[in-house]
Every structure is written in C-alpha cells, then in structure tokens.
Amino acid sequence: MKVITAIKDMHAEILKQKGLGKTIGFVPTMGFLHEGHLTLLKQARKENDIVVLSIFVNPLQFGPNEDFSTYPRDFERDLALAEAEKVDYVFYPSVEEMYPHKPSVKAVVQERTDVLCGESRPGHFDGVATVLTKLFNIMTPTRAYFGKKDAQQVAVIHGLIADFNFPIELIAVDIVREADGLAKSSRNVNLLPVERQQAAVLYRSLQKAKTAIDLGERNPESLINMIKEMISSESTGQIDYVETLSYPQLKPLEKLESTIIIALAVNFSKVRLIDNFIIQID
C-alpha cells in the first residue's frame, strides 16, 4: 500500500494503472474510518483491480460554527485499517495541497439542497461537490463508493456526476449499524456515554415509522409527529429536522407513495447525528 500526499504523484500513479488497463475503485472519506467505510472498501476491493482511499477533512464543507477543528482524526489507525482491507493507495493531501489559494471557481449545487441537511448547513453541499470535482479529476475512477447514510449526499453526487459528465459509476452502499441500531459514524465518539445510550432511539423511531407505513399510514405529518415525539421523550437530543420526501428527487410529499426517504437529524451536546430509511411503498 502506498501513501501519497501530492496531487501530481497520485495522478501519475492512476495514469500508470489505467495504462495497464486496470479499473479504479475510489472511496473518498474524511478519515477516522469505521465499519461503514470498511464496507465501502470491501465492495470496492471486490469490484476493481485497484482501490484508492482518500482521507481529507475538507474545510470547504464545514460551516463557520461546525466541527471542522474537532472532527475526529487518527491517521495511523486509518492506515492500519486500510492495509487490512488491501487498499492499494491512500491519498492523504494537506489542506494547502488541495486548496493552495482560495478557490477561484467552486461547484454550486442548485437542486436538492433546500431540504434536510442543506437547509441547516448552507454551502455544505457546494463544498462536497467542489472537493469531489477535484478528487474525481485526480482519480478518474471507474467506480466511486458512498454510504447511503448520507442519502442526500448520494442524491447530490448523482446530480454532479450526471451534470458534469464524469464517466464514473456511482455505487451507493447500505448503512452499517451498531448492535442497537445506531448508524455507524466517525462522529459517534463525540457522544457522551448517556447520549450514546439514548442515540439508538433514532433508529427505533425510524423502525416504528416503517411499521406504521406497513400497516397503511400514508400521512407524512402523522409519521413525522410520531418520530419527533418518540425522540423527544426518549433522549435529550434536540431535533433539527424530521422529513419525508420523494427519493432521489427529494421533493416534499402530500401523500406517502412510491420511493420515499424518511430522514432525520438530531443535535446532541457535541455532535449532530443523521439517519434515514429509504422505503419503497407499493
């Protein structure tokens, strides 16, 4: 496994591999790898000749009051995990390498951002789209892997790849959960012990909503209120949003039908958690 910090070296390696006819599976991350990331790496390993992992905490996608400086980082541990997953290249650029000056051009995401995390994180998806545009140009991957936990991010990247004609196959991989249902996230380590126990209510509330749908509930408001009540009564978390939308279009719904996403975000004392279920309604 090679660790590369310079863009020109990374690009040269990719060109060399592509010259040999190799397929490239790319897993972009902000590091502090957890099982969710490892699932992406495993799938990339199965489907490609070469696997590239990038580790870069992208300042552009954090708002001024967000957790850029406290975002968990542990490069040595990440390297050991990457090695165990038989990653070929780890791209680990500095902020100066990726952004030697204030970007003179950035990607602006115009759709699917006025809902869910987009509403409370203005500019977040522009930052994600900008860094991915750079990373996609550096890696020119055959396939790029993302977790469905960030379902809005997956929908936005779908638009980025289609609109900018990146010849990349987007692979969205299922959410990996802890034993009590909490979706795995690098941020979970920032939960206080009591919050960690409470946080499983996010998953339980989504399960309860799914059961209600299975029993015939089609009213978005009733479902949203049910989830909000459950989270408020069983945790100290402050609800940022609970929404039901069409997926992947992310449009509001008057009635639950076809493919929908139920998504939520909850603020705990030092960390904001998100989760979702994507449900096909017959």
Ligand code: PAF
């Ligand atoms: O999902 C993430 O970790 C980040 O948003 C990504 C896709 C690596 C871009 O910085």
